[in-house]
Amino acid sequence: MLLERIGLIDIGSNTIRLVIFEIDEHFTMFQVQNIKTPARLFQYLDKKKKMSQTGIDVLIKVLKSFKSVADQYQVSVLMPVATAAIRQSTNRDDIIAQVRKKTGIEMLLLPEEKEAFYGNYAVLHTTQFPSGITIDIGGGSTEVTYYENKELQQYHSFPFGVVTLKQMFFDGKEHNDPKAIKKMQEFVKDQFKSIKWLSKKQVPIVAMGGSARSIANVHQRQVNYRLAGVHGYRMYKNDLQRTLDLFQSLSIPQLQNLDGLSRDRTDLIIPANVVFNTLFDEVKAPVFLFSNKGLREGIVMEYLNNKYENKAFSVFNIAAQSVSRIAASYHTLAHVAQQRVKLVDMLYEELCRLGIFEKNPEMEKLLHFGSYLYYLGQFVETGASSQHTFYIISNSDLDGISHKERVSIALLASFKNRSLVNQYLLGFTDWYTVTQIDQLQSLGGIIKFADAINDSHMEVIQDIKINKTKNGHNLVLYYKGDILAEEYRAERQRKHIERLLSGKLNIIFTEI
Known part of the structure; x- marks a missing residue:
């Protein structure tokens, strides 16, 4: 759902740029237009910092053009902001007045x-x-x-x-x-x-x-x-x-x-x-x-935070907000993703209890994000979900997440098998140790198994326990409701958990 369409004209000393943002209900800022011209207004200031009429005419011509573009896009708010070239002009009041008269634009002169x-x-x-x-x-x-x-x-x-x-x-x-x-x-x-x-x-x-x-x-x-x-x-x-x-x-x-x-x-x-x-x-x-x-983004972000009571952008929850927004952009079902994260957490906790993994907050964060975004590429094409998922995440700007973390999340979210992981890692092998790659593959397998035991999207699995036996382990899945789909998929994906545990793995569904 479109909340607003905001146009911002950045009147700089070197370039003048118009950016039009569409803001959806998740406060994702989509750039639907971004045009600029190298006006170089600073060159029109004389030694006494007065802007020539030629420079003012250049400014007015650009603003008229940009205003017509903004009108075409039917922006709800137009924000024309001017910085150093206008701010330092001794005749800035005249510049602002001429712009207002000839374009109808009221420039906001930003103090330093x-x-x-x-x-x-x-x-x-x-x-x-x-x-x-x-x-x-x-x-x-x-x-x-x-x-x-x-x-x-x-x-x-x-x-x-x-x-x-x-x-x-x-x-x-x-x-x-x-x-x-x-x-x-x-x-x-x-x-x-x-x-x-x-x-x-x-x-x-x-x-x-x-x-x-x-x-x-x-x-x-x-x-x-x-x-x-x-x-x-x-x-x-x-x-x-x-x-x-x-x-x-x-x-x-x-x-x-x-x-x-x-x-x-x-x-x-x-x-x-x-x-x-x-x-x-x-x-x-x-x-x-x-x-x-x-x-430009700072101006729009502050405007949205003020208007929507600081619900739009957080300084302490940046990565999670960014992940949530990219998931929504590719029509990920939030309740399905949240259940997958919940199941992954249960499996991870049990495997840590058994000493298979050592608890690591940074790895847990990547695991959460990877499981939330699992196979988001199916929105593009179901038959190549893994490939699209890796490409989309690894090449998307995710705020609050480093480039290496972005690739790690992409590997987890796209996990299908180990050979594909190695294929995706071409060009990134110097970023990871062999141990790190093996761990990412193991965690990817956990996500894939968690996705399998929520195959019906009915959230039937309520709890998970792994118990050691004489010959191996019992994986007990406590459920409510119909588990026909989950039983079938769990058997098909059991290898991803079995690989982490020595001996035989028995999957036991227990109704509660």
């Missing part, structure tokens, strides 16, 4: 602290780290925040972005001029050092925005990364240096043909990469990762 707040808000609600530094580098400003235990502690807006850095250090010079790059590095380093709370924080850095996304995309192509999407993608110091070295080694025409790099960022990507490298060093960060959720 609100721009930083919204980017941070998106990160807090979509990433797993409880503490970290966020950075959002735009065309004319760079917002940096520090959060601890999922609460914003500090923020600062630096009056430079990729466009201004280009103007300051590369005017009349090549995009990769070594002396210009060195001077820029020194300038950025001094800027970051002036903010004492940044120094040696030793927490993850989360980057958002188009420049960050381009760097992550390029790096993924360079290392032949198998997963889609940059949300949650991790890079380290040597990775950031690798992309910077690559960008410096290429001419503008070569950069325009570089796979993963947006053509309108070719002359701006070196300043962005330098800023990220410098911040990494200043913070002494353990990891640098990317979020595809930023200012």
Whole structure:
């Protein structure tokens, strides 16, 4: 069910973008339209920070076009927000008045602290780290925040972005001029050092925005990364240096043909990469990762949380919400998935009691998610449920879940047999030890057996006990109701439990 269709126009210093979100009853944010134009409004500011009429006309032309698109989509709410280029303009009141008169659009001018707040808000609600530094580098400003235990502690807006850095250090010079790059590095380093709370924080850095996304995309192509999407993608110091070295080694025409790099960022990507490298060093960060959720998503998330009394997005239940939403997107029956999780929990507890597994909270979390999403790919095609399930989950942005965890969940949710697991693992074998692979295969078998003993979807199995006997084990399934389907499927899938236990396995159905 469609709750709302929200249009957000992000009027940045470098680009202007319209994103239209459809919000369903699960608060899933579907992007139904995403268009941009590299207006580069910052170039229309003179030395006194006054925007020329030419720049204002460019802005009005773009907004008229975007408003007609939003009208076509019949958005319920249109949110036009302006950042550094308009904020820093000495004639901003005139710009806002002209836009209002000629387009009917009332621009919301975001103060520095609100721009930083919204980017941070998106990160807090979509990433797993409880503490970290966020950075959002735009065309004319760079917002940096520090959060601890999922609460914003500090923020600062630096009056430079990729466009201004280009103007300051590369005017009349090549995009990769070594002396210009060195001077820029020194300038950025001094800027970051002036903010004492940044120094040696030793927490993850989360980057958002188009420049960050381009760097992550390029790096993924360079290392032949198998997963889609940059949300949650991790890079380290040597990775950031690798992309910077690559960008410096290429001419503008070569950069325009570089796979993963947006053509309108070719002359701006070196300043962005330098800023990220410098911040990494200043913070002494353990990891640098990317979020595809930023200012725009933060604005919409806060709007929905305010309107629906904080029911839309949680900072502490991110992964579970994300799993629930992808399940709903593929029409998973919630009561069937919940019963499967319940049965998996019972089996896992009994196997832990018998010493087959050691209790592990992280593995339990993956087991829950994998069992909840089991065979969600059957919505695409029943005959290839396993294959579709693995592909969908492994290539979906799951908030609050790392890329390795995403693959692990995909392996569990798609489990059919061990040979398919090995097939899916091609390209990921260096992510797992042999022991971890064997454990994932065993847990996948538990999920498959649990699904079998809920074959009728009537929730007939009420409890499970495993008792050791002289020759093996008895698996006792306590039930209420008709178990015809469950009896048949349990016998067919018994091997997945039998493999974990020594000796003979007797399956006993006991009515209660």
